[in-house]
Amino acid sequence: MxxxxxxxxxxxxxxxxxxxxxxxxxxxxxxxxxxxxxxxxxxxxxxxxxxxxxxxxxxxxxxxxxxxxxxxxxxxxxxxxxxxxxxxxxxxxxxxxxxxxxxxxxxxxxxxxxxxxxxxxxxxxxxGSNQKIQPIDTFTEFTQKMLESFYNYATSFAVPAPGGEMCFPVKTLESWFNNFQRKLSSNPNFWRQST
Structure with missing residues (x-):
């Protein structure tokens, strides 16, 4: 059965x-x-x-x-x-x-x-279904917003390296991650409001 x-x-x-x-x-x-x-x-x-x-x-x-x-x-x-x-x-x-x-x-x-x-x-x-049915691929949207956030944050700390490429300190990654995780824990939908 x-x-x-x-x-x-x-x-x-x-x-x-x-x-x-x-x-x-x-x-x-x-x-x-x-x-x-x-x-x-x-x-x-x-x-x-x-x-x-x-x-x-x-x-x-x-x-x-x-x-x-x-x-x-x-x-x-x-x-x-x-x-x-x-x-x-x-x-x-x-x-x-x-x-x-x-x-x-x-x-x-x-x-x-x-x-x-x-x-x-x-x-x-x-x-969210009372307002508008949420597509399953919300994960894709979230991932995109998260990566945009990381890219914007990390590039703001970028400095020229030998060979002309831009680099950022590894500490930038840790700092961004802690900020993002803090925002996510206080409001799981904060990324929807960011532009």
């Missing part, structure tokens, strides 16, 4: 998830144009290990036949089921997510993806 189950409004329970990786599961939903609400739940076979939960994603085929992954929410030991509204407006207006980093070019069905991951990361992602 599967760890997860899905009920599409007006249909029987589906539990036939394919296990893509140890922490990623996929379920095909036929006739996606008739989907209005889905309920995703834990079947009770096994609880999540401490500190883990599951992000739920929905992939609805678009005009090109390729689906785009949309983050819906999550389930956890404390919240073992959730009901999600799947409306055509949300399907076309929601920002995309690269749930598994894959696209199925012949997608004629919808898919539900479940990814078991750190509960703290899921809650962080979920906290």
């Amino acid at each position: 599967s760890l997860f189950g899905v009920v599409v409004a007006g249909r029987l329970v589906q539990t036939d998830f394919s296990k893509l990786e140890p922490n990623k599961f996929l379920l095909v939903i036929p006739e996606p144009d008739k989907v209005s609400h889905i309920t995703v739940f834990m079947t009770g076979i096994e609880p999540f290990p401490e500190g883990l939960a599951a992000s739920v994603y929905f992939n609805f085929p678009d005009a090109t036949g390729c689906g785009v992954w949309h983050y819906l929410g999550y389930i956890s030991n404390e919240k073992p089921s959730a009901i999600f509204k799947i409306s055509k407006t949300n399907k076309s207006a929601a920002d995309g997510h690269a749930f598994f980093g894959m696209n199925n070019n012949s997608l004629v069905v919808a898919q539900i993806g479940i990814c078991v991951e750190n509960l703290a990361d899921i809650r962080f992602q979920d906290s």
